[in-house]
Amino acid sequence: MIALYGRVSTEEQATKGYSLRNQIEECRRKANTKEIVEYVDDGYSGEFLERPALTKLREDVKGNRITKVYCYDPDRLSRKLMNALIIDDEFRSKGVDIIYINGEYADSPEGKLFYSLRGAISEFEKAKITERMSSGRKRKAQEGKIVKNHKMYGYDYDKEKAMYVVNEHEASVVKMIFHKFVVEQIGMNSIAKELTAKGVKTKTGKDVWHRQVVRQILMNESYTGDYYQNKWNTEGMIRNKYTDNPDNKIKMRHRDKSEWIPINIPQIIERTQYEEAAELLKQSRRRYAKAAVNQYLLSGLLRCGTCGNTMVGTKTTWWGKPHFIYTDRKSHAGAKHPGCVLDIKMEKLDEEVWKDVEQFVYNPELLFKYDNTKDVSMELKQAEKLKEDIKKAEKGRKKLYSLFAISDDLDEEELKKEIVELQDKQRKAEERLMEVEKEINKNKNDRDIDSIKETINELISKEDRITFDVKKSLIRVLVKEVIVEGKEKININYF
Incomplete structure (x- = not known):
């Protein structure tokens, strides 16, 4: 009225x-x-x-x-x-x-x-x-709670606990996206098309996936478990909806990193895989616009069995001649684990892995006759070795602590440095052990042989002969990871 x-x-x-x-x-x-x-x-x-x-x-x-x-x-x-x-x-x-x-x-x-x-x-x-709301949100974030549900793919929001929880179905899609991009080296557009063809729904329930949505997932650091609040400054942006001139609109911008509030949420992707994806995204224009300058058959599949570092292909020079190798060295700025300096000739390793994989290319049925206990046994051995490394690191730290307590003559800074290095080594071994134990407990007999045959036949029929690119794709259909144990021994983990 x-x-x-x-x-x-x-x-x-x-x-x-x-x-x-x-x-x-x-x-x-x-x-x-x-x-x-x-x-x-x-x-x-x-x-x-x-x-x-x-x-x-x-x-x-x-x-x-x-x-x-x-x-x-x-x-x-x-x-x-x-x-x-x-x-x-x-x-x-x-x-x-x-x-x-x-x-x-x-x-x-x-x-x-x-x-x-x-x-x-x-x-x-x-x-x-605004001040009261902002203060309330900051306090909530500092208590380790999620202030706002951003409807992030891979997670559901628990309103009572104010925390993200893993959505198992969506998390499996996130893992698949990272695997295809990092390991199989499939482009974002192709991944989006595959998700659409399989009828996978987006977070908003749409049937069609776009390249940009896949890119946003690959760029999202939160999947590593590191989530930041108070990251964006949106002050004044509310007036944008009343402004037609784009030049007058206020843009969202990053706050200084010191103002970000870190929150631990459930992890979906390993940080190493996220960092590999980030590096590939930087290179994506070159990688997908033209062929790579140097191609490596096993890129993204190799791991050093001693230190646990991933191994990458690189070009080096011996006596003035170019050579191609796989190495576990991490010399980039900020690398936590420099590796155990394992180098192996690319040609030798490529040939050895392909020879083992080739038997399954033409006879995929052998995957089911293949002794799966071989993989489990290999992983059990790896688990035992990791447990031994953890014990050694713990023992070494205890010794250093004892020396630190009873001696006045030793270099204090040097002792601290050695203790930190051992802590780092132990943490990495523990993380790797968790991964290995998950694989041991995983059921490996749920594969669809018809799907495998169809994928292999499709790849082989593309060319009159098995080219480098076809080999690379075939290996990624069948192989999960290649563990390099020194220069003479390799262990191939099949899916």
């Missing part, structure tokens, strides 16, 4: 000629509707708020019976500016618009002051609300 409010005091009627009839008629004309309730205080001073009609109007606004109020000008509500502001704010806080008819009032000194104060109070309240 729409309300009209009018007021006039006895003094005003006598000295200033104010007319209630004129006020009501002007309000009715402006409202332009018959569904109107009139609230009229005849002969009441505007100095006080205790007036019968105004009191009833305020009660009806609080009771949500009024949707809009028409009034001739603010001094009809009260002659005191602060009282008029209080009532104006009271109505607007209930979602009730209050419209003043007297246009001249807005141009008067009183009117300018009224609207200036109302605007200032509104801005002040808005700023206080």
Whole structure:
């Protein structure tokens, strides 16, 4: 219901000629509707708020019976500016618009002051609300809780715990995307097409995947378990929806990293795989626009059995001649594990792995006759070796702690450095042990032989002969990982 409010005091009627009839008629004309309730205080001073009609109007606004109020000008509500502001704010806080008819009032000194104060109070309240909300969100984040559900693919949001929980189906898709991109070296567009063809739904329930959605997943560091809040500064962006000119829009920007609030969430992707994906994304334009300068058959599949580092292909020079090798060395800035300096000739390793894989290319049925306990036995041995490395690291640290406690002659900084290195080695061995134990417990007999045959036949039929690219794809269909145990021994883990 729409309300009209009018007021006039006895003094005003006598000295200033104010007319209630004129006020009501002007309000009715402006409202332009018959569904109107009139609230009229005849002969009441505007100095006080205790007036019968105004009191009833305020009660009806609080009771949500009024949707809009028409009034001739603010001094009809009260002659005191602060009282008029209080009532104006009271109505607007209930979602009730209050419209003043007297246009001249807005141009008067009183009117300018009224609207200036109302605007200032509104801005002040808005700023206080924003500050309280921001402070509350920061406090919540500092308590290790997720402030807002960003509907991240791979996770569901537990509202009671304010935490992300793994969505097993979506997490399996995330793992597949990283595997295809990093290990199989399939482009983002092809991955998106495959997901669409398989009928996998996006987070919003759409049937079609786009390259950019796949890219966003590959770029999302949160899948490693490291999630940051208070990362983006969105101050002032709310006004963008009222601005058509793109030059006037405020862009979202990063806060300084010191202001980010880290939160631990369930991990889906290993950090090493995320970092490999990040590196490949940097090179994606070159990688997918033209052939790579140097091609490595086993890229993304190799791991050193001693230190656990992934092995990458690289070009080196011996006696002035170029040679291609796989190495576990990590010499880039910030590398935590430099590796155990294992280098092996690319040609030798490629040939050995392909010879083993080739038997399954033409006879995939052998995968099911293949003694799966061979893989499990190999992984059990690897697990035992890792456990031994962990014990050695623990024992070494205890010795160093004892030396640190009883000796005054040793270099304190050097001892600390050695302790940290052993802690690092132990942590990495423990992480690798968890991975190996997962593989041991994994059921390896749930493969679809028809699907494998179809994929292999499709790859072979593309060319008259098995080219380098076909070999590379075939290996990635069948091989999960190649563990290099020194220069003479390799272990191939099949899917």
